[in-house]
Amino acid sequence: MVKVVAKTGNEAMAEAMRQINPDVVAAYPITPATEIVMIFAKYVADGLVDTEYVAVESEHSAMSACVGASAAGGRVMTGTSSQGLALMYEILPIVSSLRLPIVMCDVNRAISGPINIHCDHSDTMAAQDFGWVQIFSENSQEAYDSLIQAIRIAEDPRLQLPTMVTTDGFIISHCMDKIELLDDADVQKFIGGERKAATRLLDIDKPVTLGLIDLQDYYFEHRVQVAEAMRGAKKIILEVADEFAEKFGRKYGLIEGYQLDDAEHVIVALGSTCGTTKVVVDELRAKGIKAGLLKIRVFRPFPAEEIAAALSKAKTVAVLDRSDTWSAQGGHVFTEVRSGMFDQKAKPKMINYIYGLGGREINLELIRQVYTDLQNIEKQPLVQYLGVRE
Amino acid sequence: MANLKELSKKQEPLTGGHRLCPGCGASIVVRQVLLASKDPVVVVSATGCLEVSTTIFPYSAWKVPFLHNAFENAAATMSGVEAYYQYLKRKGKTSQHINFVAFGGDGGTYDIGFQSLSGAMERGHDLTYVCYNNQAYMNTGIQRSSATPKGANTTTEPAGKVKQGKTMNRKDLTEIMVAHNIPYVAQATVGNWADLTRKAEKAFSIRGPKFMNVLQPCRLGWAYKPEETGVIGRIAAETCFWPLYEVENGVYKITKPREKKPITEFLKTQERFRHLFKPGNEKIIEDIQAEVDQRWQSLLAKEAMTAKAAK
Numbered sequence: 173m174v175k176v177v178a179k180t181g182n183e184a185m186a187e188a189m190r191q192i193n194p195d196v197v198a199a200y201p202i203t204p205a206t207e208i209v210m211i212f213a214k215y216v217a218d219g220l221v222d223t224e225y226v227a228v229e230s231e232h233s234a235m236s237a238c239v240g241a242s243a244a245g246g247r248v249m250t251g252t253s254s255q256g257l258a259l260m261y262e263i264l265p266i267v268s269s270l271r272l273p274i275v276m277c278d279v280n281r282a283i284s285g286p287i288n289i290h291c292d293h294s295d296t297m298a299a300q301d302f303g304w305v306q307i308f309s310e311n312s313q314e315a316y317d318s319l320i321q322a323i324r325i326a327e328d329p330r331l332q333l334p335t336m337v338t339t340d341g342f343i344i345s346h347c348m349d350k351i352e353l354l355d356d357a358d359v360q361k362f363i364g365g366e367r368k369a370a371t372r373l374l375d376i377d378k379p380v381t382l383g384l385i386d387l388q389d390y391y392f393e394h395r396v397q398v399a400e401a402m403r404g405a406k407k408i409i410l411e412v413a414d415e416f417a418e419k420f421g422r423k424y425g426l427i428e429g430y431q432l433d434d435a436e437h438v439i440v441a442l443g444s445t446c447g448t449t450k451v452v453v454d455e456l457r458a459k460g461i462k463a464g465l466l467k468i469r470v471f472r473p474f475p476a477e478e479i480a481a482a483l484s485k486a487k488t489v490a491v492l493d494r495s496d497t498w499s500a501q502g503g504h505v506f507t508e509v510r511s512g513m514f515d516q517k518a519k520p521k522m523i524n525y526i527y528g529l530g531g532r533e534i535n536l537e538l539i540r541q542v543y544t545d546l547q548n549i550e551k552q553p554l555v556q557y558l559g560v561r562e
Numbered sequence: 563m564a565n566l567k568e569l570s571k572k573q574e575p576l577t578g579g580h581r582l583c584p585g586c587g588a589s590i591v592v593r594q595v596l597l598a599s600k601d602p603v604v605v606v607s608a609t610g611c612l613e614v615s616t617t618i619f620p621y622s623a624w625k626v627p628f629l630h631n632a633f634e635n636a637a638a639t640m641s642g643v644e645a646y647y648q649y650l651k652r653k654g655k656t657s658q659h660i661n662f663v664a665f666g667g668d669g670g671t672y673d674i675g676f677q678s679l680s681g682a683m684e685r686g687h688d689l690t691y692v693c694y695n696n697q698a699y700m701n702t703g704i705q706r707s708s709a710t711p712k713g714a715n716t717t718t719e720p721a722g723k724v725k726q727g728k729t730m731n732r733k734d735l736t737e738i739m740v741a742h743n744i745p746y747v748a749q750a751t752v753g754n755w756a757d758l759t760r761k762a763e764k765a766f767s768i769r770g771p772k773f774m775n776v777l778q779p780c781r782l783g784w785a786y787k788p789e790e791t792g793v794i795g796r797i798a799a800e801t802c803f804w805p806l807y808e809v810e811n812g813v814y815k816i817t818k819p820r821e822k823k824p825i826t827e828f829l830k831t832q833e834r835f836r837h838l839f840k841p842g843n844e845k846i847i848e849d850i851q852a853e854v855d856q857r858w859q860s861l862l863a864k865e866a867m868t869a870k871a872a873k
Contacts (some may be wrong), residue, residue, distance in 0.1 A: 230681070
């Protein structure tokens with residue numbers, strides 16, 4: 173039975189964690205993700221979950237303890253943000269190379285410096301090369317649904333890769349939203365009982381050595397194995413999404429189109445900004461302007477072919493990046509989308525906006541400006557900063 | 563305590579054929595500590611000589627479950643392994659006792675791994691952390707660590723024309739671990755096998771966090787003949803450069819040498835201290851002796867004080 177409740181993004185993620193009931197959670201508090209673990213710690217204190225909860229002394233140790241627990245065979249989760257995620261960076265690629273399906277709640281927040289606690293995607297985008305599946309959420313409902321799906325995705329025997337589900341700091345993490353909760357039993361049924369680990373460190377009768385030193389003669393092959401697994405991840409993510417849709421009625425893909433089929437002017441974005449953009453698309457459509465939105469839900473693996481197909485009929489495209497690569501070539505999403513379009517015969521004109529850094533507001537007016545720019549794209553520079561004071 | 567004959571019949575946790583240096587004390591520490599366990603063990607190792615020499619893919623010298631994560635996080639990683647084990651126990655999915663043993667060199671323990679170690683000890687995980695302490699970053703080429711003693715020649719604080727090796731005294735990590743108020747802290751050295759084995763057995767008999775600081779002469783970094791590892795370990799104890807003692811629930815117990823030898827007996831066995839014997843460096847040796855004496859007196863006082871309190 174579906175239960176409709178009001179929950180913040182953090183509450184929604186904590187609720188999903190309660191229903192998942194992981195074996196081990198190791199975490200360290202950081203704004204704006206703190207609440208997820210605080211709420212979960214109360215679930216532990218009240219005996220609502222069976223989880224062994226380890227309140228560690230840093231995010232580095234949080235991810236390190238997750239590695240230990242996951243290598244031992246456990247279903248393991250954590251949550252973090254920004255500098256906390258950055259402190260985990262060293263361990264993140266170790267997790268993927270050990271093929272440990274750890275699932276993380278990641279609340280997008282600007283990276284220091286200067287220090288800033290509000291939303292942008294700099295933290296998550298900097299982690300894009302570490303072999304983690306990355307799923308972005310437009311709202312609390314998506315965060316909740318994706319976190320439940322993430323357990324299945326990460327633990328799929330064909331994948332065995334860590335997965336992070338992100339929300340936008342404060343915009344989603346702290347804003348009350350209407351969400352539909354699933355039954356506890358349905359969640360348990362969907363995630364499918366205990367984790368079936370390929371190797372268990374605690375199996376003392378069959379001792380394994382994990383995390384070996386891997387020199388010139390094998391390291392390359394092991395890295396390629398992660399790449400190959402990631403290449404197959406799209407299929408697994410879609411299979412899990414289809415099963416979720418069949419059971420619970422909410423359908424997700426790698427990308428989502430909004431008024432996209434016949435759109436001439438398209439914004440590509442991810443996260444909470446997509447909701448804002450949809451409002452403007454509706455406005456423009458009412459005026460007869462063929463505006464559309466392409467939302468990227470899964471950023472790793474990057475759905476380049478799907479995006480290229482979806483943008484093939486557009487005349488102009490603006491990619492919105494809530495982070496900067498500082499490469500002088502645009503943001504993270506822009507360079508990926510643009511690269512994905514390179515082999516298309518008919519290519520739209522494409523420009524990039526870097527926006528919203530450190531929580532700078534993105535509002536309807538700014539999105540309208542982007543669509544206006546798209547209609548006069550010849551005059552626009554390749555990369556511009558949206559909403560910055562000059 | 564198990565005798566040598568009994569120990570020799572047990573299955574070796576670490577096989578021969580690993581690539582540690584001839585005469586390396588690290589493998590001696592691992593074998594003697596793990597052989598002291600009556601129960602199965604699971605091992606986590608920090609990055610370092612021990613790990614890189616025993617796990618070159620596709621080979622492994624480990625006959626017991628082994629996990630390496632990164633340099634500074636052996637204690638945190640083992641916290642996670644132990645947490646999952648506690649989960650399994652609480653859920654009735656296992657009843658077998660396992661001893662969780664984390665190994666780290668002095669760099670991965672005293673320096674970069676210190677926070678992770680302190681955190682794991684404070685949280686009370688049931689694990690034994692063993693520092694194989696060779697007093698420098700031997701794996702990366704004999705760079706100084708906070709465990710390096712004053713006057714030692716290292717590649718990042720070398721002896722030269724105006725400086726004579728490390729200028730500061732070593733950090734006393736054993737005492738810092740005592741200050742964590744954990745149930746068992748021990749200091750031991752390679753070359754005193756019975757003492758080391760007994761302390762490991764004691765550690766494994768206690769539930770909660772345990773810390774063992776084992777001085778491990780390093781034939782490469784200290785520069786001596788490979789066959790002298792055990793001898794130098796014993797001299798370290800006899801000069802009280804590395805006193806053998808343990809602290810169980812706050813009560814100190816020291817193994818006193820028959821006769822406390824002068825520090826020069828220890829210093830002269832290794833090339834890393836050779837420059838100290840040149841004319842003009844007498845003061846440095848005096849300083850080292852003063853530090854050793856001060857720490858030894860302090861230890862004796864703590865033993866007397868805690869023995870009284872225990873009664």
